[in-house]
Amino acid sequence: MSSYILQRTIQMVIVIFGVVTVTFFAIRLVPGDPARLMERPGTSEEVIKQTRQRLGTDKPLSVQYVNFLKDLVRGDLGTSFRGNRPVREAVLEALPNTFALGAVTMVITTVLSFVIGIGAALRPNSLLDRIALVFVAIAQATPSYWLGVVLVLIFSIRLGWLPAIDLEGPASFVLPTITLTISLMPLLIRAVRQGFIEALGEGFVRAGRARGLSERRLLFVHVMKVAAIPLITLVGLEAGYVLGGAVVIESIFNWPGIGLMALLAIQQRDFPVVQGTVLAIAVVFTLVNFLVDLTYAALDPRVKY
Amino acid sequence: MLREFGEYLRTRPFALAGVIGVVAITLIAIFAPWVAPHDPLAQDLMASFKPPAWQADGTWKYPLGTDLLGRDILSRLIYGARYSLLISVGSVLLGTAIGFITGLLAGYFGRWTDTILMRLGDIQLAFPFVLFAIAILAVSQERTWWQLVLVLGGSSWIIYARVVRSRVLTEREKDYALAARALGASRWRVLFRYILPNVWQPIPLIGMLNLGFFVIVESLLSFLGLGLTPPTPSWGTILADGRQVMMVSGWVAVFPGVAILLTVLSISLAADGLADFFDPKLTHGNFRRVPLPPAERADQDPADGAPLLRVRDLTTIFPTRKGTIRALNGVSFDLEKGSVLGVVGESGSGKSTLGLSIIQLLDAPGRVAGGEIRFDGKDLARLSNRELTAIRGKRIGMIFQDPSSSLNPVLTVGYQLKETLRRHRSLPPHQAHEAARQALSAVGIADPDRVLRAYPFQLSGGMNQRVMIALAMVSEPELLILDEPTSALDVTTQAQLLDELDGLRQRHKMSMIFITHDIALISSFADDILVMYAGHVCEIGPRDQVIDQPRHPYTRALLDAVERVAVTETSRLAAIPGDPPDLTRLPPGCPFANRCPQVMPICHQVKPRRVAVGPNHEAACHLIDSPPSAPSQYGTTAVEAGRAAPASSVVANDNRSSRGNSSLVETAEDARGTNSISSTDRGRGESNEG
Numbered sequence: 004m005s006s007y008i009l010q011r012t013i014q015m016v017i018v019i020f021g022v023v024t025v026t027f028f029a030i031r032l033v034p035g036d037p038a039r040l041m042e043r044p045g046t047s048e049e050v051i052k053q054t055r056q057r058l059g060t061d062k063p064l065s066v067q068y069v070n071f072l073k074d075l076v077r078g079d080l081g082t083s084f085r086g087n088r089p090v091r092e093a094v095l096e097a098l099p100n101t102f103a104l105g106a107v108t109m110v111i112t113t114v115l116s117f118v119i120g121i122g123a124a125l126r127p128n129s130l131l132d133r134i135a136l137v138f139v140a141i142a143q144a145t146p147s148y149w150l151g152v153v154l155v156l157i158f159s160i161r162l163g164w165l166p167a168i169d170l171e172g173p174a175s176f177v178l179p180t181i182t183l184t185i186s187l188m189p190l191l192i193r194a195v196r197q198g199f200i201e202a203l204g205e206g207f208v209r210a211g212r213a214r215g216l217s218e219r220r221l222l223f224v225h226v227m228k229v230a231a232i233p234l235i236t237l238v239g240l241e242a243g244y245v246l247g248g249a250v251v252i253e254s255i256f257n258w259p260g261i262g263l264m265a266l267l268a269i270q271q272r273d274f275p276v277v278q279g280t281v282l283a284i285a286v287v288f289t290l291v292n293f294l295v296d297l298t299y300a301a302l303d304p305r306v307k308y
Numbered sequence: 309m310l311r312e313f314g315e316y317l318r319t320r321p322f323a324l325a326g327v328i329g330v331v332a333i334t335l336i337a338i339f340a341p342w343v344a345p346h347d348p349l350a351q352d353l354m355a356s357f358k359p360p361a362w363q364a365d366g367t368w369k370y371p372l373g374t375d376l377l378g379r380d381i382l383s384r385l386i387y388g389a390r391y392s393l394l395i396s397v398g399s400v401l402l403g404t405a406i407g408f409i410t411g412l413l414a415g416y417f418g419r420w421t422d423t424i425l426m427r428l429g430d431i432q433l434a435f436p437f438v439l440f441a442i443a444i445l446a447v448s449q450e451r452t453w454w455q456l457v458l459v460l461g462g463s464s465w466i467i468y469a470r471v472v473r474s475r476v477l478t479e480r481e482k483d484y485a486l487a488a489r490a491l492g493a494s495r496w497r498v499l500f501r502y503i504l505p506n507v508w509q510p511i512p513l514i515g516m517l518n519l520g521f522f523v524i525v526e527s528l529l530s531f532l533g534l535g536l537t538p539p540t541p542s543w544g545t546i547l548a549d550g551r552q553v554m555m556v557s558g559w560v561a562v563f564p565g566v567a568i569l570l571t572v573l574s575i576s577l578a579a580d581g582l583a584d585f586f587d588p589k590l591t592h593g594n595f596r597r598v599p600l601p602p603a604e605r606a607d608q609d610p611a612d613g614a615p616l617l618r619v620r621d622l623t624t625i626f627p628t629r630k631g632t633i634r635a636l637n638g639v640s641f642d643l644e645k646g647s648v649l650g651v652v653g654e655s656g657s658g659k660s661t662l663g664l665s666i667i668q669l670l671d672a673p674g675r676v677a678g679g680e681i682r683f684d685g686k687d688l689a690r691l692s693n694r695e696l697t698a699i700r701g702k703r704i705g706m707i708f709q710d711p712s713s714s715l716n717p718v719l720t721v722g723y724q725l726k727e728t729l730r731r732h733r734s735l736p737p738h739q740a741h742e743a744a745r746q747a748l749s750a751v752g753i754a755d756p757d758r759v760l761r762a763y764p765f766q767l768s769g770g771m772n773q774r775v776m777i778a779l780a781m782v783s784e785p786e787l788l789i790l791d792e793p794t795s796a797l798d799v800t801t802q803a804q805l806l807d808e809l810d811g812l813r814q815r816h817k818m819s820m821i822f823i824t825h826d827i828a829l830i831s832s833f834a835d836d837i838l839v840m841y842a843g844h845v846c847e848i849g850p851r852d853q854v855i856d857q858p859r860h861p862y863t864r865a866l867l868d869a870v871e872r873v874a875v876t877e878t879s880r881l882a883a884i885p886g887d888p889p890d891l892t893r894l895p896p897g898c899p900f901a902n903r904c905p906q907v908m909p910i911c912h913q914v915k916p917r918r919v920a921v922g923p924n925h926e927a928a929c930h931l932i933d934s935p936p937s938a939p940s941q942y943g944t945t946a947v948e949a950g951r952a953a954p955a956s957s958v959v960a961n962d963n964r965s966s967r968g969n970s971s972l973v974e975t976a977e978d979a980r981g982t983n984s985i986s987s988t989d990r991g992r993g994e995s996n997e998g
Contacts, residue, residue: 014427014430017427018430018434021428021431022431022434140322140573141569143520144524144568144569144570145569146524146528146568149527149531149547149561149564149568152551156554156558156561160558203595205713206708206710206713207717209595209671209714210706210708210714210715210779212595213669213701213706213707213708213780214705214728214731214779214780215700215701215728216731217731224719225716225719229716250438266438269442289434302718303718304720304763305718305765
C-alpha cells in the first residue's frame with residue numbers, strides 16, 4: 004500500500020511538472036507582450052523596456068524557466084505583474100470560493116443523481132425511468148454556459164429574484180449551482196441507472212432472494228455496495244472538474260474563484276498568475292483522482308495495491 | 309442491414325426522431341444557400357433588433373428577428389449549421405485518427421511507448437481544456453475552421469487512445485495473435501492485419517457521442533471570443549453576439565442555444581439507437597413476481613397423504629418482442645418427502661426454468677402461465693408475495709450453478725452468513741458468530757474462521773459452493789433445489805460435494821430436486837429421474853428403471869452418450885445430432901421428432917401422450933404401444949396432448965437460465981461461430997463439428 008502511494012505520488016509530481024512546463028512555454032510563445040499591455044498605448048519604447056526589465060521578461064526563456072523552477076521548489080509562485088500581489092496569496096484566496104461552489108454542487112449532483120438513477124433502475128421503462136431519460140438527453144444537449152445566460156436572463160433580468168453575478172451571500176450560489184448541477188447530472192444519472200440495473204441482474208441478488216433476504220436489504224446493502232464502487236470514479240472525475248475551477252461558469256457568473264482568475268490572467272498576459280492558477284487547478288484535479296483511487300481500493304476488497 | 313435498421317427504428321420513436329433530426333440538419337447545412345431566406349451577412353440597418361415574427365413588432369420577412377446590424381437571424385443560423393457541423397465532424401475525425409494510432413502503438417508495443425503516450429494523456433486530462441484552447445487559439449488574429457478542428461480534435465485523442473489501448477492489451481494476448489506472431493508474421497502485420505479488425509468496434513459510437521459534445525464546445529469557444537473570426541456565422545458566434553445585447557434583445561441569445569440543443573439531442577438519440585441496435589441489451593425489467601389469479605376449482609388438497617411437492621401441467625413462458633418462448637409445456641410430477649428427483653436435459657431443455665418456476669424466482673419477463681405448484685398443499689404460483697416470503701428461502705432453498713457469482717463479491721462470507729442467520733433465527737450478535745462457524749463446519753469446511761473472514765474471490769469454487777450450501781441450510785429447508793451445483797467444479801470436488809449433500813439430506817430428511825445435464829452424475833444420487841426436452845417431460849420414473857430400461861429414444865440417446873464417454877467433452881456432447889426445436893414455435897408433434905433416430909410419420913403430427921410403462925414409470929413416445937387401460941397417473945395427458953403449439957417468429961432460446969452449461973446446444977452454436985470466424989482468417993484453428 005505505501006509503495007503504491009509513493010509510486011502514485013511520483014507520478015502526480017511528474018504530471019504536474021508537465022502541466023506547469025507546458026503552461027510556462029505556451030503562455031510565452033503566444034503573441035502579446037505583457038509589458039506593452041500594461042502601459043498606456045503610445046508609451047515610449049524606453050519605458051516599456053524598463054517595465055520588461057522589472058517583470059523579468061527581457062531575459063532569455065531558458066533563464067526565466069530556471070528561475071521559475073527555483074522559485075517553485077521554494078514554494079514561491081512569484082508576484083502578479085499587476086498590483087504586485089504575491090500569486091500564492093491570491094490563489095489561496097480564490098480557492099475557497101471555488102471549493103465552496105464545487106462542494107455544494109457535488110453534494111446536490113450526487114444525491115439527486117443517485118435517487119433518480121436508482122429509481123429508474125428499479126423500474127426500467129416505467130414513467131419515472133422515461134422522464135429521467137428524457138431529462139438526461141435534454142440536459143446533455145444543453146450547453147452549460149448558454150443555460151447560465153438564459154437563467155440569468157429569466158431570474159435576474161426579467162424577474163429580478165436572484166443576483167446575476169458575483170459572490171454576495173447564499174443567494175449567489177443558486178444560479179451557478181443549478182447551472183453546474185444540470186450539466187453534471189446527465190452522465191451520473193446514466194451511470195447510476197446502468198450500474199444498478201446490471202447489479203440487480205447479478206446472480207447474488209437472485210441467490211439472496213432464494214435464501215430469504217428482504218428486497219430492502221438486497222438493494223441497500225448488496226446492490227448498493229457493488230454498484231456504487233465503480234461510480235466513485237465518475238463522481239471523482241466530476242468533482243475534480245468543478246473543484247479545479249469550472250472556468251466558464253465562473254466567468255459567466257463572475258465568481259471570484261480560481262477559474263475566473265486564470266481566465267483573466269491569460270487575457271492580461273499576467274504570466275505568474277497564469278502559472279499559479281494552472282498549477283493549483285492541476286494539483287486539485289490530480290489529488291482528487293488520487294483520493295478516488297484510494298477510496299476505491301479501501302471499499303473494493305478485490306483491488307489490491 | 310439498412311432495411312433491418314429501418315424496421316428497428318419503427319419500434320423506437322426516440323431513435324427515429326434522432327435520425328430524422330440528424331439527417332434534416334445535415335441537409336440544411338449542405339443546402340444552406342437554397343434554404344436560407346437571406347444572405348447571412350446582408351445588413352438591414354433600418355431593421356435592427358427586430359423581434360421574432362410572432363411578437364407584436366415582428367415581421368415575417370425576418371421570422372426569427374434580426375441582430376444589431378439587421379442581419380436575419382434565421383439565415384445566420386442556417387449558415388451557422390455549416391460551420392458548426394464542419395468543425396465538429398472534422399474534430400471527431402482528427403481525434404479518432406490520432407487516438408486510434410496512439411492507442412494501437414501504446415497497447416501493442418507497451419514499455420516506454422506506452423508510458424510516454426499515456427503520461428502525455430494524463431497531462432492533457434489534468435490541464436483545463438479551456439486554457440489549452442486559449443493558449444493555442446489566441447495566437448492568431450484570423451481564426452479559420454481548421455484551427456478549431458486542430459484544437460478540438462487534438463484535445464480529444466486521449467479518450468479514443470485509452471479505449472483502443474485497453475482493447476489491444478487483451479487482444480494481443482489472445483491465441484490468434486500469438487499464433488500469427490509465432491508463425492513469423494511481423495509485428496506491424498499482426499497489429500494491422502489481425503488486431504486492428506478486433507479493436508475498432510466501440511470507436512464509432514464514442515465518436516458519435518463526441519460529435520454532439522464538439523457542437524457544444526465549438527459554440528463555447530466562440531462564446532469566449534475564440535471561435536471563428538466575425539462575420540463568419542457559427543452557432544457559437546451568433547450566441548456570443550446575443551450575449552452582448554442580452555439586455556436589449558434576449559431573443560438573439562436564445563435561438564442559437566435552441567439550435568445547438570436540438571442538434572445535440574438528435575445526435576445523442578440517434579447514437580443511443582444505433583448502440584442498442586448493434587448491441588441489444590436485454591430490455592427486460594427488474595425481477596417482479598406477479599402471482600397467478602386463484603384457480604377456478606379451489607380444491608385444496610389435504611396436506612396429509614399428498615406428496616411434499618405436486619406439480620401439475622406447469623407452463624412457463626417468456627414473452628419477448630420476437631415471440632413467446634415456451635420454456636415449460638405442461639410439466640407434471642410428484643416429489644415425496646425425503647426423496648431426490650434428478651432432472652436431466654440439455655441446456656435449453658427448461659430444467660433450470662423448472663427450478664426457478666418452483667421457487668418463484670423467474671427472471672423477467674418470464675412467468676408461470678398455468679398449472680399448479682402445490683407445496684405442502686399451497687399453490688406457490690398463486691400465493692401473494694407476502695405469503696410467499698414465509699416459504700421461499702425458509703422452507704424451499706435453491707443453489708445455483710456458479711457459486712462465485714451467487715455470493716456478493718464485496719462482502720465477506722462471514723457477513724453474508726450472519727445476515728442470513730439473523731434473518732431466520734433471532735440470535736444475539738455474540739452467538740451469531742458461533743452459529744456461523746457451526747454452519748460452515750456442518751458442510752465439511754475444516755477451517756471455518758479463515759473462510760468467515762474471506763471474500764468469495766479468495767476461495768476456490770468448491771469452497772464457495774460449500775458456503776452456498778451452508779447458506780441454504782441455515783433455514784433448514786424441507787426442499788432444496790440444486791441447479792447444476794457441481795458443473796463448475798472439478799471431478800474430485802464434485803464427488804466430495806455430492807457426498808456432503810447426501811449426508812445432509814439423510815440427516816435433515818430433506819427433499820431435493822437435482823438439476824443436471826449429466827445423467828451419469830445423477831444416477832448414483834437420485835431416487836427418481838425426470839428427463840426433459842424442449843420444456844416437455846419425456847420420461848419419468850424410478851432411477852433404476854429409467855437407467856436400465858429407458859423407453860424414450862431421447863433418454864436412450866443421453867445414456868448412449870455417457871457410455872461413449874471415453875473421449876473429450878466435445879465429442880461426448882455432440883453425440884446426439886441436430887438442434888433442439890425453437891421454443892417460440894414448437895412443432896405440432898413430438899418436440900424430439902427432428903432428431904429422433906426412430907422417427908415415424910405420426911411423430912411430426914401428433915404430440916405423444918404420456919403413458920405408464922411400468923410402476924411409477926412413464927414416457928411420452930409414439931413407439932410405446934401402450935394399452936389404453938394404462939393412462940398417466942398424473943392425469944394431465946389429455947391437456948398435454950391437446951395443446952397445439954402456436955406459431956410465431958424466430959428467437960434464440962433462453963440463454964439466461966442456462967448460462968454456462970456446456971452442452972449440445974452451445975457446442976453446436978460454438979461450432980457455427982468458429983466456422984464463421986475462421987472464414988475471415990483470424991487463425992483460430994480448432995474445428996468443432998456441430
